[in-house]
Amino acid sequence: MGRHSLPDARRAGSADPRIRARRRNAALATALVLTVVGGAAAAVRGSLFSFDASCQDDVVHIEVAASPDLAPALEAVATDAREKNVTSDGRCLDVSVTARESYEVAAALRSGKKSGTQVWIPDSDAWVERVTGAGTATQVTSLGNVAYSPVGVAVVPSAAKALGWPEKTYTWTELAGGTTRGKKIGLGAVDPALSSTGLLALARISAAASGVEGGDVRTAATAKTLSRRTSDSGTHLLDTLPGDRSDAGRDGPGRNQALILSEQAAFAHNTAQDGGQHLDLFYPEDGSPLLDYPYTLIDEPRLSTDEGRAALRFMTLLGETAPRQFLRMFGFRTDAESPSATLVAEAGGRSPQPYTRVLADSSSKGTVQEALGMWTITVESARITTVVDASSSMAEPVPGGDRSRMDVTKESLLQALATFTAEDEIGLWKFSTKLDGDKDYRVLVPTERLGDAKGAGSQRARLSAAFKSLEPVPHGETGLYDTTLAAYKAAVASYTKGRFNALVVLTDGVNRDRGSISRSDLVSELQKLADPERPVPLIAIAVGPDSDRREVDQIARATGGSGQRVNEPSQIHAAMLKAITAAGAGSPD
Structure with missing residues (x-):
């Protein structure tokens, strides 16, 4: 899936250079402001x-x-x-x-x-x-x-006991899997699009699964399950706990026995005077993301x-x-590396839970963007048509290796495909020049639900085979403009309400079709087709150091989307997730 791995976790008292650098940068910033x-x-x-x-x-x-x-x-x-x-x-x-x-x-x-x-x-x-x-x-x-609070999973005592708390420790993927896959324990969170707590936990689950065979699919499935139990605020999330001890074993609609919470939120709940049920707190052994205020x-x-x-x-x-x-x-912690034992105990922690193991860089921009992009397409379900450049320049080797641009592009598309669920609708076009009569494009796989089966295989299997079969067209040029307009018209015409609709265009060059529509006319036509009430952002990705990011960005922004440039095809998936995040926020980057 190409996600950035999080740094190795450090225990309290360690000489972590990242934390020392953060303190040094804060001191320098303070000195700068004093001067200003x-x-x-x-x-x-x-x-x-x-x-x-x-x-x-x-x-x-x-x-x-x-x-x-x-x-x-x-x-x-x-x-x-x-x-x-x-x-x-x-x-x-x-x-x-x-x-x-x-x-x-x-x-x-x-x-x-x-x-x-x-x-x-x-x-x-x-x-x-x-x-x-x-x-x-x-x-x-x-x-x-000014303060810190690690993120963990707070659990009602009966469920915590079933999970082996406090002696048994879990990684994030084990803990999320143990709660979301079981029928007895419901895991709730605040919507990661609205909450750092939910987002940082999701980013950690995603990063932990990265590189593990089938990890991307499991992460997407976990996110889908979690999405059914999200709340819009921390207060509403706590309201989903069982009402009293006799209700603790129930898993009815809206009831959660486990919640993704910050240590401070668990502390505030446990020390409140409203008689609510005490929570036990799991600190994942691979490190807790850190709210850093x-x-x-x-x-x-x-x-x-x-x-x-x-x-x-x-x-x-x-x-x-x-x-x-x-x-x-x-x-709140005032020192992330040396928490008060009293604070931890009142938050529901107890040894041997690894409450000093925190991730100093858990909010890194790339990791969070990818997690938020994955959440957007997982929760809303996606309808995305992917349009891939098959011009002859895609046969050129990627610097530093013997694989072509097309080879690495195919690998990145297959990684991206693994993150979509059976409910998502994905399709594939390819383009060059005059691939189908006078048309510069050809529809390889119509945009349909990945779980749908026709004949001997599923839509996912057909797409996987089509990605693998992509090859550059000998002497083919880049028919970018006509293809983009045709694909966008099709995407708008097939808009599906309740899904994240988008068109993704991958190209390694500028338009080379002399008989095509002009760029200014293309932008004008896209602006006419774009409808804020039925949004279909165009995500245009320029592949290669010699590609023109300004051109694809100008074209994409006409639809409310954005243009990205990656220096090599292996960065495609991260660029897609960044663009999806920007489109979901309603403000293209």
């Missing part, structure tokens, strides 16, 4: 770090949008700061904290909307990466991390000097002894 907003020396002279018992008459106010789980702890710190007359440059520091879902803030910032908020603290750097990856987004600057400035150039310095003051305050105690009281 007035200079480090001036900051010291201006009492940026003072704790005067009295304030001047005026105050400096900043607005903080924070992940809902972190917001109460931040509000406690802000209230304590006001009561103690904490100042910035001699002015009273007044911080207002608003709980906002990370995905909502990210969507607004990606669209370029202006914000009255100076600071954003989402639950994961994955959201910051999504904003910085969008060309039209509002500028965001991450300065460091990045402290992020919004539109930093727009901030006044006072706002910038006050925002930095609040960040430094969160790193001090008393405020860190507030964070720990609300169930």
Whole structure:
């Protein structure tokens, strides 16, 4: 499936260079902001770090949008700061904290909307990466991390006992398989499109299965099963637990005995005073993804000097002894590598569960994009027609090896095919010039459901055979424009409601058909065909270092899709998932 593997997990106290680098980068970023907003020396002279018992008459106010789980702890710190007359440059520091879902803030910032908020603290750097990856987004600057919470699987005691907790440990794939395949234990999660917790767990399951024979198919099946038990928020997810101990063995509609939760969410549930059932927490032995709560400035150039310095003051305050105690009281780790044993116990953990084994780079951009793309096509079910360039240039060897571009393209398409379920509808065209009379294209396998059987084999088997049989056409040129228009017309005409409809075009060159429609006319026709109420994004992938990414991007954006370029065919699958993620977010990258 071509997914990026996650780094090796490290235990507490290890000298992990990635964590040291993160701390060093945070320190450098802090120093940079000090310089930008007035200079480090001036900051010291201006009492940026003072704790005067009295304030001047005026105050400096900043607005903080924070992940809902972190917001109460931040509000406690802000209230304590006001009561103690904490100042910035001699002015009273007044911080207002608003709980906002990370995905909502990210969507607004990606669209370029202006914000009255100076600071954003989402639950994961994955959201910051999504904003910085969008060309039209509002500028965001991450300065460091203020708290941590690993992701695990919280289970009601009866189910935990059946799974062997706490003595028995599981990898992510074993734990997900043991809960989703059994009839006695239902596994729930917040929708990964809306939740870092669900998304990072899915990315870990996907990465762990990568490279294992049949792993991609099992991962897609797990995602499909999980999708039937997703909730739109953490509160709604907890509501799916059995109502009382007598209900703990039931697995009716909406009931879950296991939940993908952060350690902090399990802590908050277990320490609440509502009498809810206690949860035991599994920490997968191959490492827990980490919510890392990045402290992020919004539109930093727009901030006044006072706002910038006050925002930095609040960040430094969160790193001090008393405020860190507030964070720990609300169930957050202030050091990912050295968790409090009390915190872990109240969250439902117990030895020998490996609660110090965390993944420092679990929100890496490539891994998360691939997981989100896989989730999009798995949950919605896909209807995708793939159009592959079969011109003679596809016979050229890939640099550094003896395989052709077509050979590696076929391998990548077969890997991608393994990730689709029987419910997905996939088809295949190939194109060059004059393949079928005057037509530059030929339909090899009509777009149909992979599980459908006709004659001796299934649609999946027919597609697999067709992918393997693809060969470059001797002396064939690249009839890109006419083929793209014909394929897009067919995709729009066969649009299926309730599915992720898309057209994927793979080409290693620019249009070489002299008698074809012009590029400007193609873009105009695609714009006329595109219907926001029946979206069919075109995902155009330029293959090879000499391909033209700008051309395919211009064509694809006419439909709400995007153009990607990969230097070698082995990167095709990751590029497809990135484009699917962008299309699903409604903002092509």
